[in-house]
Amino acid sequence: MNKKAEQAEEILNEENKENIQEEKTEESTQETENSTAESAEEQTEELSEEDKLKEQLKEANDKYLRLYSDFENFRRRNNKERLDLIQSAGSDVVKEMLPILDDFERAANSNTEAKEIDAVIEGFTLIQNKLNNILKTKGLTPMATQVGDDFDVDKHEAITNIPAPSPELKGKVVDIIEKGYLFNEKVIRYAKVVVGQ
Template identity: 50%
Template sequence: MDKENIASETEELKNSEEGQQETNSTKEDQKDTTEVEKLSAEVQELKDKYLRLYSEFENFRRRTAKEKLDLIKTASEEMMSAIIPVVDDFERAFKANETEEDASKVREGNQLVFNKFQKVLESKGLKPMEGLIGEPFDAETQEAITQIPAPNEEMKGKVIDVVEKGYTLGEKVVRYAKVVIGA
């Protein structure tokens, strides 16, 4: 029986080794699957981070380009603001010269200079706000300096007189129009 015992023990050992190997291979397969899942999740997370970073960069690039364009459009705003009072002085001089007949040549010369000056300003994007009388008061483009009784019910809350013209540079208000509104 020794041979039979040895044979049976050998067979049991073989069976237990095979069982052990199957258990080990199953554990290794599970370990490999878990690692693959972890790596797959990590790859997905990195892809997501990459896409977010890429879209943030694209938004930054677009915003920066837009800001540069806006800056270029309004770069001369300070200069234009300084020149506007000169335009006002020209307009006042013309009103004062209207009563004198001897100064017709001076007036004509001033008018030529003024027209040329206005064309230069308009070519740079500076435009006066026009047609404000009779329009509703707009606090975003106008500054009310006083209120007077409205001549009729229609003019209540509307611009009755423009004391000082307003100007825009592109779409931006450079100087608010000073107006009188009806109460």
């Protein structure tokens, strides 16, 4: 009986082993199914994350395009306004100079004889004063440059150097060829001068 008991025990052990193996197989199958289900869930989560990121990228691109187009429109509008301003900036000055142009035409068309030269000179002087007054109201002022002033690079443009007529005129203005002008306290034309050396 010992042998039968041993054989029965072996059979039971084998059946237990088979049962344990079946349970392990079932567990591993279940784990595989669970992991497959989990990976499927993770993939759907990843896909949804990917979709979210794609959506965010699309929104960011839309915002970028809108901002870029707004900026381009602003730049074009600003350039157009600046161009219009530049083109029409001098119109008020030109409009105020039209009467002076008319005065010059009247003076040129007048039949004057040689004995009325003083009247012609006086007429041109009046026109020049009128023009100077209009330009002064717009901010134009002549530079106060005189012979004997020190040569100043910020105000003067040296046309040529000549030997100084006297020792005190070395490095100073000897002659003024063209007046310099300031427009609203900024130099718009340097005085053209001759400097003594």
